[in-house]
Amino acid sequence: MADQYDVIVLGSGPGGYVAAIRCAQLGLKTAIVERENLGGICLNWGCIPTKALLRSAEVLNHMKHAAAYGLAADNIRADLDAVVKRSRGVAKQLNQGVTHLMKKNKITVHMGNGVLKSATSVEVTGGVDGKGGTETISAKHVIVATGARARDLPFAKADGERVWTYRHAMTPKQMPTKLLVIGSGAIGIEFASFYNDMGAEVTVVEMMDRVVPVEDADVSAFLEKSLTKQGMKIMTGAGVESLAVSASGVKAKIKGKDGKVAEADYSHVIVAVGIVPNTENIGLEALGVKAERGIIAIDGYGRTNVKGLWAIGDVTPGPWLAHKASHEGVIAAEAIAAELGNKDVHPHPMDRANIPGCTYCHPQIASVGLTEAKAKEAGYELKVGTFPFIGNGKAIALGEPEGFVKTVFDAKTGELLGAHMIGAEVTEMIQGYVVGKTLETTEAELMHTVFPHPTISESMHESVLAAYGRAIHI
Secondary structure, eight states, X not given: OOXXXXXXXXXXXXXXXXXXXXXXXXXXXXXXXXXXXXXXXXXXXXHHHHHHHHHHHHHHHHHHTGGGGTOOOOSOOOOXXXXXXXXXXXXXXXXXXXXXXXXXXXXXXXXXXXXXXXXTEEEEESOTTSOSOEEEEEEEEEEEOOOEEEOOBTXXXXXXXXXXXXXHHHSOSSOOSEEEEEOOSHHHHHHHHHHHHTTOEEEEXXXXXXXXXXXXXXXXXXXXXXXXXXXXXXEESOEEEEEEEETTEEEXXXXXXXXXXXXEEESEEEEOSOEEESOTTSSHHHHTOOEETTEEOOOTTSBOSSTTEEEOGGGSSSOOOHHHHHHHHHHHHHHHXXXXXXXXXXXXXXXXXXXXXXXXXSSXXXXXXXXXXXXXXXXXXXXXEEEEGGXXXXXXXXXXXXXXXXXXXXXXXOBEEEEEEEETTGGGTHHHHHHHHHTTOBHHHHHTSOOOSSOTTHHHHHHHHHHTTOOSOO
């Protein structure tokens, strides 16, 4: 069969559609296959619509504390249906934006379920409505970008009524009164934060010894204290033994860190215990693609062990983040272009140490690089600096004095090994440290950088100074 395309991208999430656009920019004839919505889970059911929900909760929280700012706001209430409607509107707008980008870049869109028939051909069946027949398309290269879905617990199958995944939690049929969140990773904590601000009584159960366990221990401790102050019940070192679901609610048996099992009643449960890659039934096994537990093995450029077949995003090793998927998409596109003879592209492999992570709870969390504990485990001699927001004028003026910035340096070389933040708008600041790490910055360059005043970002500067005993405002 003659090649119809240079590249086919299977999946149109933030990895897939970005890869397709970069391929098209490099002059490659490109097609993309999508079985549901352009933009994938992130734009339609993940990253973006959840931030719209969290923004509504944030505004509500500010209104409830209007008196602290010298303002009066009476009869404050939340309209959950309107909040959800706004979130879905934001998702629709971005979905339409991706549709426009496909047309602008002359990328052919094949709507339907895609299955690899070979390393260079894809069978597309069904279309969004399940009607549309079957077609086979081919290309010199295929990029697998099929993403992931929520992981179920054996005893907690989501039904969309009382037991939810993140998707159900974004379009709730009713407002939870008493909510149990299983898992305290980014997804679990964000929904716990949203529903707590919206007025639900929230309990979070985490099997590890602290919440957001991938973050620095100091961040975890600060967040748990903050969430508890906000009225949440946090149970770490605990596990849900069983759920009994009825039409009126859910009875949960929870084993605490003391080993004792207690029963409690909840109106709803959100299961947020990780993700499962969408790598089944797409033809990988028949092609002999190397994978472990569904995660496809790749090199630094996205190549699999099968010539012509590439993989990016949540089907590859973590971290499983949208921005990591997008960057992988660019790398793979440029590597493919280079293989096809383009001499003007010079792709670099992904450096996972420089991928930031953000959690948009209240307070926000952002980090990049090694935690203090991981850096010690790696054998580094450290210099660590922490600066609290209470010493930052802008944070106090905003009424957001809770939080801190922590930086971890190699004491011998001055290399920035990691940075960890919790507090207002830290997700908008972390890129400063990411740029620094990418440029292999030491403490000297960061100390000599002029930070604007008054900004919360001055806490970043002070944290660096604190690591070397030079903090000014604390």
